[in-house]
Amino acid sequence: MSSVKRSSAQRLRDALEDDIINGRLTPGERLDPEALGREFSVSRTPVREAIQQLVASGLVTVSPKKGTFVARIGIDQLIEMFEVMAELEGMCGRLAARRISEEELAALREALARCEAAAEAGDTDEYYYENETFHDCIYTASHNGFLAQEARQLKQRLKPYRRLQLQVRQRMGGSLAEHRKIVAAIEQGEAELAEQTLREHVLIQGERFSDFIASVKKLDASATRLDAPHDRTRA
Amino acid sequence: MSSVKRSSAQRLRDALEDDIINGRLTPGERLDPEALGREFSVSRTPVREAIQQLVASGLVTVSPKKGTFVARIGIDQLIEMFEVMAELEGMCGRLAARRISEEELAALREALARCEAAAEAGDTDEYYYENETFHDCIYTASHNGFLAQEARQLKQRLKPYRRLQLQVRQRMGGSLAEHRKIVAAIEQGEAELAEQTLREHVLIQGERFSDFIASVKKLDASATRLDAPHDRTRA
DNA sequence: AGGTCTATTGATGTATACATCAGCTCGCCT
DNA sequence: AGGCGAGCTGATGTATACATCAATAGACCT
The missing domain is CATH 1.10.10.10 (Winged helix-like DNA-binding domain superfamily/Winged helix DNA-binding domain)
Structure with a gap:
């Protein structure tokens, strides 16, 4: 209803x-x-x-x-948005480390466990989904509804481009290790550590910018042929 | 055009x-x-x-x-929004400390000077305006257009409520001192210090939450009488 | 008298027709 | 043949009329 x-x-x-x-x-x-x-x-x-x-x-x-x-988001702005995304995630982690409840902590551990299961099974799709749940748990645990909302919104806006990162499989191991560190930091209430780890966790994906930018440019090229009568003035 | x-x-x-x-x-x-x-x-x-x-x-x-x-933003959400605002401002300061150009630094110093002039003259309206310019300089100097846009947007959204803080005159002195610290940190490229100072600079206004919340509640009360279904005496 | 059902009212939501204007094409002029 | 200009086309922007539905107030029944 x-x-x-x-x-x-x-x-x-x-x-x-x-x-x-x-x-x-x-x-x-x-x-x-x-x-x-x-x-x-x-x-x-x-x-x-x-x-x-x-x-x-x-x-x-x-x-x-x-x-x-x-x-179509330009590469430059895309980088800027990832930078902000990392900050928001870090902030969520910092606040979560201070404010998380027992129930939320349990949910977070559960999400981590599901990530581990998916990684062990090598199921990238499943990992992708559970990874989202994991991060969403942290958003909620920040106990700042406005922040959580903004984080989710920006994440959605970036989603069409995140899809381009094909090497999820290679990232799963490292991502999982970082998840464990994040949970540990939150468990122990180490706000700064949680913030730092989460921020890097998000930024690392942008680390392989060579591959990433290449993907975006490829998309740009194919898309340009589709929509624009001629070269579009880049917005 | x-x-x-x-x-x-x-x-x-x-x-x-x-x-x-x-x-x-x-x-x-x-x-x-x-x-x-x-x-x-x-x-x-x-x-x-x-x-x-x-x-x-x-x-x-x-x-x-x-x-x-x-x-009408609830008090709880208002606090949440100020929390995020402080983070965005802090991030702008951190990035500005690393990326600011000479021209932008000059503009920032100019804005600071105008704030000082307004404070010395005791002109609260002028100080309010120049204070905005000062912060906007930092947004721009972050060299992250998306971040700057988000910061400006959130600031606008908070503006109707910021107006409630009547004690601008009392705050001018402290605010100005903080501005100087911020500029110094940015000049010397001390990113973390700039971030910390700016974050607190924004949060301090929320420090007098007793007064602030009282103002909001007062607004709430009067506004409730206006729009709510109860009042049908005047349509 | 109190409660409930119903009809009215007034608000948003939707459909349709028209206006406007930039880009494209075709044809004319040089 | 090439450049230039006027008209056409197709898109968004606007106006108006209608539909829908919830809140409200009134009257009826109990």
């Missing part, structure tokens, strides 16, 4: 958001309001509304008289 | 945003779309659009079938 009767615009927004985050719509791809309206059997008004909300979220961009596209 | 020809919705959004931030519209106050439409000579569509953008910014809340109101 929480939100069963949401408006068409909200449902459409969620659907599009999910499509973008899960890669069914790739950055740079065009969005046709009329086609979406037909697909969901609604008029242009709620479609437009949904799109505007996504624009506000930074997931899509609309160029007047040119069209609406799934947002 | 960058944005001279903005849409009606954009202009209206900016106008409302300015009204809210500058206190002409107080939290909890009602917004009547039709009245706004008449005032700006536009139909309900762009009004609705502007309101939705403000909702996305967190400045306005809309309850279905009840009305749209200027967002």
Whole structure:
């Protein structure tokens, strides 16, 4: 009963958001309001509304008289966003180390255990999912709902690009070790250590920037061919 | 020519945003779309659009079938937001200490000088304004545009409540001393010190939480009388 | 008299038609 | 043939009318 009767615009927004985050719509791809309206059997008004909300979220961009596209984030801004993401995660860890409850600590240990199981099984998809749960536990344990919300939002916004890092398997071992260190720090209430470890944990993924940037550029190239009539002025 | 020809919705959004931030519209106050439409000579569509953008910014809340109101942030969430604000400011300071350019450093010193002048003159309004410039310099000097944007946005969102702190005059002296420490830390590239000082600089305002919370509660009370269903004597 | 059911009201949500304007194309002029 | 300009096209932006639904207030029943 929480939100069963949401408006068409909200449902459409969620659907599009999910499509973008899960890669069914790739950055740079065009969005046709009329086609979406037909697909969901609604008029242009709620479609437009949904799109505007996504624009506000930074997931899509609309160029007047040119069209609406799934947002393409430049490499420079992507780096900036990862930098902020690392800070937010670190802050969550620092606060969690001071404020975590017994229940939350149990949930965190459980999440860690699931990560270990997934890593042992070599199941990268499962690890990816459990890794999210693990981090989300820390967000919640920060006991700062606003911070948690911001962290989740930024994470979602980065998700379409995180997908590009294919070497999850190679990272699983190291990631898991870091997770253990993070849990240990939080258990012992060592706020600064938890913050530092988490911050690096997030930034390490950006360490292989050579591979990462290459992936992004590749995406840029293919996407450019799709949406833009010609070279798009980089936004 | 960058944005001279903005849409009606954009202009209206900016106008409302300015009204809210500058206190002409107080939290909890009602917004009547039709009245706004008449005032700006536009139909309900762009009004609705502007309101939705403000909702996305967190400045306005809309309850279905009840009305749209200027967002009222609960005390608990307000504290959470200040906590995050302090972290963002601290991060800006840390990065600025490493990355600031000569021009930016000059601008920062200039802003500090203006703050000193305003403090010496006892002009609280001027100090308020120059204080903003000072902090904005640090945002820019972080060389992380995304971070700077987030910091500015959150600051705006907090602005209607910051106004409640009446004791700016008493704070001017201490604030100025902290500003000097911050500039010194950035000049010498002491990132951690700059971060720490800035973080505390922001949090100190929340130190007088007794007064602050009292002010918020007072606002809450008066605003509740305005918008709530109870009051039907004046429609 | 008190409670409940129902009709009204007023708000948001949606559909549709129109206006506007930039980019593209095609054709004209040089 | 090449550059340039006017018209066309298709996109977003806006206006208006209608639908929907919850909160409210009134009247009816108990």
